[in-house]
Amino acid sequence: MKKWIRILALFSAVGMVAVGCGSDAESPAPTTTAAPATTAAPATTAAPDVGPLRVAIVAPSASDDLAFSQSMVDSVNALDRDIELSITDGTFIIEDAAAAIRGYAEDGHDVVIAHGTQFGASLMEIAPDFPDVTFAWGTATDTQGLDNVFAYAPAADEGGYVNGWIASSLTETGVIGVVGPIEAGDAVAYINGFEAGALAGGAAEVNVTYTGSFGDVALAAEAAEAHLANNADVLTGTAQMVVGAVGVAADNDVPWFGTQANQTSLAPDLVVASQVYHWEVVLEEMLSLRDSGVLGGQAFEINLANGGLVIEFNDAFALPAGVREGADAMITGIGTGTVDISAPASGGLDVVACGLDEVDGDLNFYNWSEYMDPDLITAFQDQYGVTVTEDFYPSN
Template identity: 55%
Template sequence: MAVFAVVAVIAAACGSDSESAPEGFRIGIVAPSASNDLAFTQSIVDAANALAGDPEILITDGTFVVEDAATAIRGYAADGVDLVIAHGSQYGGSVEQIAQDFPDTIFAWGTAADTFGLPNVYAYEAASDEGGYVMGVMAAALSETGNIGIVGPIEVGDAKLYVDGFKAGAESGGANVSVVYTGSFSDVALAKTSAEAFASQNVDVMSGTAQMVVGAVGVAVTEDILWFGTQSNQSELGDIVVASQVYKWEVVLEQILADINDGVKGGRVYEVNLENGGEVIEFNDDFDLPGDVKSLGEDAIDGIKDGSISTS
């Protein structure tokens, strides 16, 4: 019996595939960009849609303005939605206020690690430095000039983790890495200008994170520069995309559902990472990745999982 209990706990902690939403369960998602942005927002929408138990999924996307998001979060809570997901670290203040007004509603917000001490709030985050590191290792191996460029938005949170991890991985392979933060999550033109700057400096491999990177990907396509994506599978952006770090937020959502089924309504912080399968590296079938480079990536994954590689 005791053995069974331990196995059950481990299964729950690892995000069991069989964890189902209760019957009639409703999930409301509030996210800053479009639900099909091939990036941050799409990753949580895809995860919710992958949940077992066929929960009803309600989505309010495109809420760049925090006040708009707060209205949507409060609206879902008032409407009796069982789990309200505020998918944006900028929504933290709103969640903290609204969760106190609706103690029977369960809230989850990320990417962050703070539940504000509230019993009905979950927080979730991504160890995006891990996948970033793996792709940085492969980027260094693929680069012929030895120059790699990374386009980031603002030097905070998930974006900084990813950029730092990618840089560390690429530098471990001997590459010269330049990073530029445009200062904006949405300025596509600045992302393009950044990529053009890299192109003029003999950069032949790039990566980037946040919604505005499509501007940089466009330059990569035009200039035939290799690209590594993150947050969602970006392979359909072109055959210059080598691989993407993909978040499987369902790992977190299944953990939360397991908690809910056990009567726990919040107060916990969960993370997706390579070890728990919440982060995976998906390769672009249209890109002919050399086997030895892929092996380097797989070795890096194993090293991070067993602790022999540090991403910092």
């Protein structure tokens, strides 16, 4: 795009010279009228097209990790803008990340994305030195008072809740295992949401292991194996090291739930669904603000309501009857606010029962008490003349 514009400007200039020469040769008078050819000055108005927006991503893991780092790379590439993208990945060492962040700012990049909660302290030192550069930092919920820093975070507990609820329909042992990294950032939100959803759906136990590392694949595999040894028959996990845990799930034919990016390709027959981060939803808002002169100072969230979080199902995995429909209803309810995922789950079964002998046998109920609006429960009771009570879980 940039080269093409330059070529057009060059051809325009050449054309002007040719017209000028021809005019001199035939009649000098028109040469003065040729002066309006300096209305070619608009060619310099092509100058406002300063070329593509220069964006840099500094990420802690591989840009194709099918997890945290890839979620941002995919999102920037999804933006409908002319962007020149630079990436420094694999910066598990914070000092390396800080050097890359500063280097991109010094090099004149317009936007530098520090994609890692752990990069925050470094960014707070660097950003004030480059007041004309926009920095984006996540996952984080505040900008530390800096006018050229945008913060971003996912409501990862929302998709976690949905994944957990679905997982509860698949477990036969009642035990579900979770492999986490360091207890921080969106990992905690996802895991807390998953646990709440699974318990609400009827799982007996949700066992969580934090490995203490975002990138140790071997540790993640060991944690997954330990969960299986303790009777877990469904697994999930978060962060870039989960490829190790997914490998264990695949080797043992155990269903897996992903988050951050679509992980179906890691185990096409066993990945049930993935909560996918579509950061482009808030990135576009940030860039629009930057276009208007606002370089930072605001925090953004992606969630189910704004389309920044999307549950992407693996159609190759057959879910029990009614589960997909129940999950879709739950996603809608969370997005509209009619489903309260913050409601504490009472371990074990916490669902609504109806006198099924008084109702058409084709009706199935899936955890209504956790996400069905009370007014709808009342309407249901009035319509069917039954009493809705707790502590009963009809089979799917």
